[in-house]
Amino acid sequence: MAKSVDDLDSSAGSGTPDTADLVAREEQVFGENPLEVRESDHYTHEYVGSFVEKWDELIDWKKRYESEGSFFIDQLKARGVRSVLDVATGTGFHSVRLLEEGFDAVSADGSPQMLAKAFSNGLTYGGHILRVVHADWRWLNRDVHGEYDAIICLGNSFTHLFSERDRRKALAEFYAMLKHDGVLIIDQRNYDAILDNGFSSKHTYYYAGEDVSAEPDYIDEGLARFKYTFPDKSEFFLNMYPLRKNYMRRLMREVGFQRIDTYGDFQETYHDDEPDFFIHVAEKK
Numbered sequence: 001m002a003k004s005v006d007d008l009d010s011s012a013g014s015g016t017p018d019t020a021d022l023v024a025r026e027e028q029v030f031g032e033n034p035l036e037v038r039e040s041d042h043y044t045h046e047y048v049g050s051f052v053e054k055w056d057e058l059i060d061w062k063k064r065y066e067s068e069g070s071f072f073i074d075q076l077k078a079r080g081v082r083s084v085l086d087v088a089t090g091t092g093f094h095s096v097r098l099l100e101e102g103f104d105a106v107s108a109d110g111s112p113q114m115l116a117k118a119f120s121n122g123l124t125y126g127g128h129i130l131r132v133v134h135a136d137w138r139w140l141n142r143d144v145h146g147e148y149d150a151i152i153c154l155g156n157s158f159t160h161l162f163s164e165r166d167r168r169k170a171l172a173e174f175y176a177m178l179k180h181d182g183v184l185i186i187d188q189r190n191y192d193a194i195l196d197n198g199f200s201s202k203h204t205y206y207y208a209g210e211d212v213s214a215e216p217d218y219i220d221e222g223l224a225r226f227k228y229t230f231p232d233k234s235e236f237f238l239n240m241y242p243l244r245k246n247y248m249r250r251l252m253r254e255v256g257f258q259r260i261d262t263y264g265d266f267q268e269t270y271h272d273d274e275p276d277f278f279i280h281v282a283e284k285k
């Protein structure tokens with residue numbers, strides 16, 4: 001049933017925030033020195049309602065669907081995968097795609113705003129009831145149960161972990177939740193290019209036909225701060241850890257994955273030179 005603004009306000013004191021309230025209200029918080037914000041916990045202050053809403057309004061799911069093609073679906077089907085845990089559900093794009101393709105999907109994320117948006121997107125795009133679980137990767141086994149044929153962590157999400165300890169912990173949790181022959185698919189931005197070519201040669205990535213631009217605002221070996229600019233000139237930021245490709249591959253190998261194939265790019269954005277994204281497909285057996 002539709003709610004009025006009065007309804008939202010009256011629910012605020014109940015201790016259980018209304019879903020729409022959670023999604024719509026918050027603003028990003030980086031404090032006085034944004035360049036010092038290098039913490040794995042900070043993502044919940046970055047993926048706030050205003051950013052989530054704007055992003056999803058502009059990144060047309062149909063265009064994303066077309067540009068990404070069936071890469072992930074093909075990888076999963078080739079391995080006979082049935083059950084998939086989407087650990088970085090975000091607004092639900094991949095979870096919905098998996099349900100459409102008949103996979104048995106569970107959708108986890110550490111951001112309640114994202115999960116609320118994903119759930120409503122599931123209903124909007126095909127009437128799917130997403131099975132959402134609020135869980136941080138570092139304690140995944142505590143909040144999500146069962147074993148899965150595959151885990152996906154897509155959309156440059158793993159970059160939100162700022163310490164090696166957190167990255168190892170998260171990968172170990174993923175590994176533990178996979179069946180003996182399971183597969184983990186993680187993608188990441190090509191940070192090597194940004195770090196090695198230097199800040200001066202930074203380029204801008206355009207999404208959804210130039211409606212949204214993303215460009216590095218600051219970069220060093222421990223921080224990639226990106227600025228997202230929208231057509232109404234509003235700006236949002238994400239502070240991320242610039243994962244190098246071979247470092248990421250090494251971590252997955254050290255956690256126990258036996259075979260790691262790394263692919264360059266899917267055409268979600270356009271750019272001038274090197275691959276924008278790397279996709280790691282890591283097999284447990």
Ligand code: SAM
Nearest residue numbers: 043088090109110111114136137154155157160
């Ligand atoms: N996969 C989606 C997509 O491609 O549209 C969302 C990607 S979004 C860039 C990153 C997501 O990772 C956010 O929804 C954020 O809440 C989630 N995330 C970041 N760090 C996390 C953590 N430690 N545990 C659980 N979720 C996390």
